[in-house]
Amino acid sequence: MVNAIVKQELNMSVWSMIQQVAASAKGSGKLNLFRSEEAEMKMLVAWENGFPLTSAYANVHIINGIPTLSPKAIWAKCIIHPEFAGYKEERLTSSKGEFQGYQITLKRKNGVEATRKFTLEDAKKAKLDAKDNWQMYAENMCFWRAIGFAEDVVFPDVTLGIVSADALGAYVTQDGDVIEGSWEVKPTQKQMHTGDVENSMIPVKLGELIEKYGAGKVLFACGNKLPTTVDEVHTLAAILLRDLDEITIDGVEEVAA
Numbered sequence: 001m002v003n004a005i006v007k008q009e010l011n012m013s014v015w016s017m018i019q020q021v022a023a024s025a026k027g028s029g030k031l032n033l034f035r036s037e038e039a040e041m042k043m044l045v046a047w048e049n050g051f052p053l054t055s056a057y058a059n060v061h062i063i064n065g066i067p068t069l070s071p072k073a074i075w076a077k078c079i080i081h082p083e084f085a086g087y088k089e090e091r092l093t094s095s096k097g098e099f100q101g102y103q104i105t106l107k108r109k110n111g112v113e114a115t116r117k118f119t120l121e122d123a124k125k126a127k128l129d130a131k132d133n134w135q136m137y138a139e140n141m142c143f144w145r146a147i148g149f150a151e152d153v154v155f156p157d158v159t160l161g162i163v164s165a166d167a168l169g170a171y172v173t174q175d176g177d178v179i180e181g182s183w184e185v186k187p188t189q190k191q192m193h194t195g196d197v198e199n200s201m202i203p204v205k206l207g208e209l210i211e212k213y214g215a216g217k218v219l220f221a222c223g224n225k226l227p228t229t230v231d232e233v234h235t236l237a238a239i240l241l242r243d244l245d246e247i248t249i250d251g252v253e254e255v256a257a
Contacts, residue, residue: 010044010047010048014047017053018040018043018044018047018053019036019040021039021043021053022036022037022039022040022043023036023039025039025057026038026039031057038062039056039057041060041062041067042056042057042060042061042062042067043056043060045060045067045069046059046060049069049073049077049162050077051073055073058070058177059072059073060073061165061170061178063165063168063169063170064168066163066168067163068162068163068164068165068167068168068170069162069163069164069165070164070165070170070172070176070177070178071144071147071148071164071165071166071172071176071178072175072176072177073176074148074151074158074159074162074164075147075151075176077155077158078106078151078154078155078158081155081158082109083108083109083110083155084107084108084109084155085107085108085109086106086107087104087105087106087107087150088104088105089102089103089104089105089143090102090103090104091139092117092119099120099138099139100119100120100121101117101118101119101120101121101122101142101146102117102118102119102139102142102143102146102147103115103116103117103146104116104117104143104146104147104149104150105150106147106150106151106153106154106155107154108154108155112154113154114150114153114154115150116146116149116150116153117146117149118142118145118146118149119142120138120142122142122145123138123141123142128141131169133169133170133172137172137173140172140173141166141172144164144166144172144176145166145167148164148166148167165178166178
């Protein structure tokens with residue numbers, strides 16, 4: 001008996017269940033969801049890829065407006081694929097024992113085989129090495145990027161239409177799970193009211209704005225569209241802080257939650 005993840009049929013009964021669960025998930029306030037539609041999209045992606053609905057919040061991530069799967073979830077689809085015939089990993093090091101990257105070989109039972117690698121030099125060429133996730137999790141990022149390249153060649157029937165979260169810059173753990181992040185918006189101190197000087201030194205998190213102003217006002221301020229870009233976060237912060245002087249956002253950075 002093959003234990004494979006099978007694409008599940010979507011019907012009105014399933015869709016109705018997704019909508020009901022999404023409303024409860026959003027209402028719980030515990031899953032970092034801005035809208036019930038976001039929860040619906042995550043569960044829909046999970047369902048179409050053969051995962052339980054309840055796994056959506058751990059395995060499906062919306063990055064820059066694009067639904068993605070965690071590298072671990074895509075890898076799970078590959079290793080229980082009926083054609084999976086094994087893999088080999090090699091940690092690449094210099095003559096001095098310094099880490100350089102990973103090389104991954106994947107095989108199918110029908111004979112298709114491919115070896116792909118991703119190194120710190122590759123990350124540097126792609127201008128990824130300056131990003132926080134690559135500085136903090138270099139080995140993890142190289143490992144999962146190499147696996148992703150091999151998966152695309154050997155298991156295109158699995159990865160077709162799926163975007164891996166790490167390919168869009170998500171932080172990834174050694175186990176292939178995505179580390180959820182949050183935007184930090186830092187308004188300039190000089191343009192704040194005198195009474196707000198102390199508070200202006202504290203980074204303002206999107207979650208804190210929601211807690212302070214309420215989800216309804218935040219959604220209204222961003223036109224009922226979840227902020228997914230730096231520019232949208234800039235605009236949202238300016239609107240929500242409009243009761244202060246006009247502000248200039250010095251910087252926006254993504255940090256681990």
